[in-house]
Amino acid sequence: MYHPDSAYVSWRTGQNGSTTFDLYTRRAPFGGAYLLVAGLEAAVEFAQSFRYTDDELKFLAHIRDYDAAFLDELAELRFTGEILAMPEGSIAFPHEPILRVTAPFREAILLEAGLLQAIGLSTLIATKASRIVYAAEQGRPRRVSEFSFRRAQEPMTVARASYIGGCSSTSLLNAAYEYRLPATGTVPHALIEMYPTEKEAFEAVAEAYNRYTLLLDTYDVRRAIHTAIEVGLRFQETLGHTLAAVRLDSGDLVADSIYVREQLDKAGLHSVRILASGDLDEWKIQEILQKGATVDSFGVGTALGSGAGSLEQQVEGGALGTVYKEAWYVDDLGNEYPKIKIAGAKSTWPGKKEIYRHPEWKEDIIQLSHEPRPDSYHRLLKPVVRNGEVVPGSLPPLSEIRELAQYNLNLLPEHYRQLTVTEPYPVHFSEGMQALRKQAFDLVGGIEE
Structure with a gap:
């Protein structure tokens, strides 16, 4: 509500000069060091499609006593500005602008919430997925499937962002169709329970599919694995159908997976994989693997789909604290003004910014756009929208975004990929930035802390 109120x-x-806003976060989520950027495509789609319909304007007129001429302007308002952004799949760190938006004030302020939602949710989930995949890959690659549809608040967004973060597949068929993702799934406990005996249920599954997975924890895992082996060997012999995997969804995943692996290997079924699911997150996956669990892949639902933190780890989650702050203003006469909020640790940095990264990931430098690029450093912000139009090639296909994300995650120094970090990645502000901030403090009579 405060966006149209502010615009009014x-x-x-008569204040509608060119204004620059930065979208960023003050800290990395889940106790980690980094953010995996996602959601830019949705943010750009929101900016380009933003408009008020006749019915929406009638509603605004009903709840607020706006001047009719203002509503007429809103009817014609379209985003005509510029967006620079870190491409999806980039690694960002706290205080770095993920988006830099420059537009007439009313356009820029009306877009605030939609941009924050698009970038905040996708980046939260992509970062969560990258952490889960990292935890699963201790010692060797293990696949992670996104299983969160039933509890995700934005399931399509979650599926897309999880794929960027490294998940190998999704259980949501609509996302598999829309984004051309691999779709995976096993069978529910209800299917096993429908048959008079577990053996009959396993036989029905084995007969139906050339390659199949059996769920072991409906009744008793250690009894079920022997039944699964007997059925698997028989249907391999009679129909050529292959038991590809077994799934554990509850119980003692460490002890049960070790037992199941031993039985499978004794039966010569070395290629049968063990899948684990059931209220898992990165910390639980790390823990069970460190304790010796013989799990080959994971299905993760609730923690991933909700971007959950952990009570046990005392880590917050559920939302990414993205903010959208005014940094620069140019009035109709061309006069330029640095803009700043003074609020202790939440004080902002004024100016139109660029971000440069050391080629060996030793530091990032945030500096003013007119300051020269540091030698050999890489520029992180890329033009995405100019004059309201998408820059050709700035929104690559999802497959390329995922490839870039995995490339960047592999480049990120190992100590910054840890689930919990003690030292943040070094992000420095240039001398020009610091001087401008002091100037902005002086202009508003603030006291810098």
């Missing part, structure tokens, strides 16, 4: 005040006072 701006309209009444």
Whole structure:
């Protein structure tokens, strides 16, 4: 509500100069060091499609006593500005602008919430997925499937962002169709329970599919694995159908997986994989693997789909604290003004910014756009929208985004990939940035802390 209200005040006072906003977060999620950027495509789609319909304007007129001429302006309002952004699949760190938006004030302020939602949710989930995949890959590659549809608040967004973060597949068929992702799934306990005996259930599954997975924990895992082996060997012999995997969804995943692996190997079924699911997150996956669990792949649902933290680890989750802060203003006469909020640790940094990264990931430098690039450093912000139009090639296909994400995660120094970090990645502000911030503090009579 405060966005059209702010736009109205701006309209009444004739203040609609070119304004630059930074979208960023003050800290990395889940106790880690980094953010895996996602959601840019959705953010750009939101900016380009933003408009008020006749019915929406009638509603605004009903709840607020706006001047009719202001509503007429809203009816014609479209985003005409510029967006620079870190490409999806980039690694960002706290305080670095993920998006830099420059537009007439009313356009920029009306887009705030939609941009924050698009970038915040996708980046949260992509970062969560990358952490889960990292935990699963201790010692050797293990696949992680996203299983979160039933509890995800934005299931399509979750599926897309999870794929960027490294998940190998999704259980959501609509996402598999829309984004051309691999779709995976096993069978529910209800299917096993439908048959008079577990053996009959396993036989029905084995007969139906050339390659199949059996769920072991409906009744008793250690009894079920022997039944699964007997059925698997028989149907391999009679129909050529292959038992590809067995799944554990509850119980003692460490002890049960070790027992199941021993029985499979004794039966010569070395290629049968063990899948694990059931309220898993990166910390639980790390823990069970460190304790010797013989799990080959994981299905993760609730923790991934909700971007959950952990009570046990005392780590917050559920949302990414992205903010959208004004940093620069140019009035109709061309006068330029640094913009700053003074709030202790939440004080902002004024100016139109660029971000440069050391080629060996030793540091990032945030500096003013007119300052020269440091030698050999890489520029992180890329033009995405100019004059309201998408820059050709700036929104690559999902497959390329995932490839870039995995490339960047592999480049990220190992100590910054840890689930919990003690030292943050070094992000420095240039001398020009520091001087401008002091100037902005002085202009508003603030006291810098």
